[in-house]
Amino acid sequence: MRIRIAQEFAEWRKLARAAVAKSIPPEAIDFYDPAYAGTSELFSAEDICSADLTQDVPDTRPHVPKSFMEMAVIAAYHNDPQRWNLLYRLLWRLQRQRELMKVQVDADVNALFRLAEQVRRDEHKMHAFVRFRRVEEQDGEERFIAWYEPQHHILKLAAPFFAERFAVMRWSILTPDGSASWEPSTKQLQYGPPVTREQAPSSDELEELWKSYYASIFNPARLNPDAMRGHMPVRYWGNLPEIELLPQLMTTAAKRVEGMVAIQAGKPSAAPFVPAKHTLTLIREALPTCKGCELYKHATHVVPGRGAGHAPLMLVGEQPGDQEDLQGLPFVGPAGGVLRKAMAEAGIADSDIFMTNAVKHFKFVQRGKSRLHQNPRMSEITACKPWLLAELDALKPKLVLCLGASAAKSLLGGTFGLMRDRGKVLSTPFAEHVMATIHPSAVLRAPDEEMRHTLYQHLLNDLLAAYRFVMKAA
Template identity: 45%
Template structure:
């Protein structure tokens, strides 16, 4: 029990130090005419006596200015030469300054309501710190207005996308609820929508509930003239956080096998059938959940748009979700893997398992067998 208690205390203090590093806000109090150095002060209320543990951080980071930090349990001052620790004080009135208004304007401009996660925000920036932040009087209103602002962003994006004449891609946007499994692309009906515009439109997609918990929309990535398009299932945990496809363990394994057959992954266009990460939380982990048919269908227009714009010669479908999206809901990867004909999607379409499937196999012999089959499938794309 004592060891657990110490470990818990250590974690709490480390978190307190992290919060102090993040939320101390200096205010200018004047200038030293002799040294020509600016003078600043700050007030902070940590949960523990951490001033001696954090002072060096501020000394190294703000070496070129004179500053003092006051807390109820300790204080620290730096004059360019000496770091001095002192006793705590009850309360210090920090002066307001003109830069506060500039900071509030900057904070408001970078606040993205489409990516707002209130619980996560309050976990990282608890309300008890707000009153010391210049932007504190904006936070409540920005949160309350976020839903309306997202709706306005969505409308403005669609209005912008459809201005200047008829936009064929709008047909797909209006049919996000369509469950048509047999969209066959006609090369003569190319949708002239740049990838940059697809990305802009997809950012505001709310066609299914997956957008509510995901960090953001993850559209494809790669050369606009790529000969090979690789379609996976959905972004994973790392892909969701970084906003890029195939950057996690499965992506690294895919890169390994592509290199074996002489294909550079950077020359391929990488994307997913579903553009938001579907998961269930388990403590600090986010456990992957397979998209259902409705979610696959609602994301299909984005994938169709990417195919229309890239016009790949070869499409590699990784896993059942990708295959169900573009071939049909009854497609079975284990039974029908290999070259798929008659799709109208590209000159050659190859379906195989997803690399994450290989990573989940625990039996070494079976895993090696499946890796051999996976490699043979990829070779069909050459």
């Protein structure tokens, strides 16, 4: 008995359920795809109409595990002409072997997994290698058209990805198996007949822009030609405009890497001055030798951290101020006074905290006899970071509370938003628990009393939350 299936899982599912219900064994039925049948076989006398198979079906429901359905839906997009018979054979066996899908060493189960994996891999490549080209249609509207040759029948599987990614564009993807088009006005995918390569545009003015972008993001330090060929097989090269850039990019990769290393080596860093063994005493003794960035040249003192060596709470400020620089101690100026007041209200004792700064030298600009604070650059925060990491390693606090944006960026990265994420306990590779709040100096800079009160309450509330966290963790 031969049954035609036209590349649609829903059609096979209906017919296969009917065949199982009628107890037709796999060896007695042949599901075939007419696209793979020879001319002499198209009108075989053994063919029966699918409508005949679905008539007078017994009222029974076959056992169809979820795991089988998930894999079968994907495998149905494969180009293997025997996929329908494989699916039916498994469906038939599952009526008697309910746990069959768990036996991955079974030949049929293994074959199903293999087909599904190959389809998923082909879908992934389509997502990666489709390149749209701009054309202007007769109505004056622009449309983006791509030609692509998938290995399997995955157009309907892959197209929804492009509908979501390029929802505001009018686009079409043309393949030898069919075409897919998206209209933003209707928000619907439409499928059409197959087309030839000649019906797709060969290039457009946007390709030069794309090639410039590709060249700018190409990382020569990660060049691996064998891996590139594995992920970007030759069969896809004809549709990728960036391919013509690769010979030159690969030829110049070594020199570009040398340049990157030279730039990296030239960046300032305190790392050579940090002692190998991280104790607070050794760190304090080594700090005066630091010349990791230019800030040491103008500061009076380097300012080490200060506090109990067993403190569960570590407070990290931005950098020393004028008074801190003169005295060589953290948080002894006006901002330190605000912090001390808030700590007293929160009931935080000196024995509970260790105070330090993300940057250990005072950065300022001289105005007459006054020294005006300047925010450290990210490069200076990064240069001083090895000292902060050494202090973290020596102290191992239960929580780090960053005071201000510069301190927060030292541990939480340059994209951290202070007012958006203040008060949240976050995790970083450098400390398991990190929280951020405003810097006490922000209270002093407030334009009016109302704002001053609001900012002080933010600081006080975050100090209370941090203290409760470390007490609860104790």
